[in-house]
Amino acid sequence: MKEKGALKQNKEVLELAFSVLYESDEYLNFIAPDKHEYCVWTDGLNALLGKEMTSDYTKSDLDTLLSMEMKLRLLDLENIQIPEAPPPIPKEPSNYDFVYDCN
Template sequence: HEYCIWTDGLNALLGKDMMSELTRNDLDTLLSMEIKLRLLDLENIQIPDAPPPIPKEPSNYDFVYDCN
């Protein structure tokens, strides 16, 4: 897995094709998601141009360590 990530990263930096099965699967997933997002527009669902506002930070982070 790490080998594929490294070789694909180096190939991308060198302007070569990324050849691993892992990258091919990731690309297929991204393309599938893009197609689905484009189809949403055909169903009159508005996708906002700007992201929603970022909510305030919580007053404490005690919930992070609550493993129960």
């Protein structure tokens, strides 16, 4: 039973490992602490090398950006004007009696 746990742990470590090869035979090995960090590092290195970023996180971010762009274009089709500058920041309230004291 213990061997199965060790095998699972080794598989998880292998999924978070990557190497950077430099010079002809020199390399650096890395193990990310979690899947998110692994994706950030490998996507960042791929971007620096001019390669495609392939992680699920990148795909999700790209989907979000495309969705936002589509919504903005649809607003433009309906002749809804989007201001160039952000709205002014309102003044602070004279009191904060509406805030609950959670203590």
